[in-house]
Amino acid sequence: MDVSRYIRDLGKFVRRLRRLGINRLDLRTFLKxxxxxxxxxxxxxxxxxxxxxxxxFSPKVLRKALKRMGVxxxxxxxxxxxxxxxxxxxxxxxAFYQQFIREERQDQLKAxxxxxAHARDSKQKSFCFICYCEYPKPxxxxxxIETLVNLKRSEIREYERMEGxxxxxxxxxxxxxxxxxxxxxxxxx
Numbered sequence: 001m002d003v004s005r006y007i008r009d010l011g012k013f014v015r016r017l018r019r020l021g022i023n024r025l026d027l028r029t030f031l032k033x034x035x036x037x038x039x040x041x042x043x044x045x046x047x048x049x050x051x052x053x054x055x056x057f058s059p060k061v062l063r064k065a066l067k068r069m070g071v072x073x074x075x076x077x078x079x080x081x082x083x084x085x086x087x088x089x090x091x092x093x094x095a096f097y098q099q100f101i102r103e104e105r106q107d108q109l110k111a112x113x114x115x116x117a118h119a120r121d122s123k124q125k126s127f128c129f130i131c132y133c134e135y136p137k138p139x140x141x142x143x144x145i146e147t148l149v150n151l152k153r154s155e156i157r158e159y160e161r162m163e164g165x166x167x168x169x170x171x172x173x174x175x176x177x178x179x180x181x182x183x184x185x186x187x188x189x
Contacts, residue, residue, distance in 0.1 A: 013152045018128040019141045027056035039128040041072040047080025078108045081140035113151045
């Protein structure tokens with residue numbers, strides 16, 4: 001099956017998504033990166049948003065600072081990685097987390113997907129997912145974005161014939177993990 005057309009369609013969806021680990025950032029640097037990347041919505045999916053070493057990154061502080069910049073802030077704690085998922089080996093953790101959000105957090109996942117997939121106005125084109133992880137793998141934000149890509153795939157009727165699924169390969173961008181059609185890999189079966 002030639003999946004190049006599907007990958008091109010999904011590329012339009014995924015290129016608006018970014019992932020940023022805030023582990024080594026201070027608030028000022030984070031805000032500069034958000035502004036430079038022209039992010040419109042920051043999606044915070046940290047299960048635990050309070051760390052003594054990361055003061056300034058509480059939802060309240062982030063919401064206020066981002067609002068001053070005209071950036072929307074969504075704190076979706078319910079899509080954070082459950083404690084059980086953090087103790088598993090990477091291959092098991094990914095499967096556990098993706099099953100968890102598809103089954104136990106289905107409403108929140110679908111609401112987020114709808115917000116991204118159906119953002120019509122130019123104010124909501126770029127979304128940045130944040131958590132503490134520095135690298136995309138093994139990070140639940142990476143797995144969440146991959147799940148959103150596969151939800152987009154299932155929304156398009158022609159994709160129903162496809163037996164496989166899509167995985168993402170992050171590309172480097174200053175400070176961010178970004179995705180494009182070249183990031184998408186089709187896995188048969």
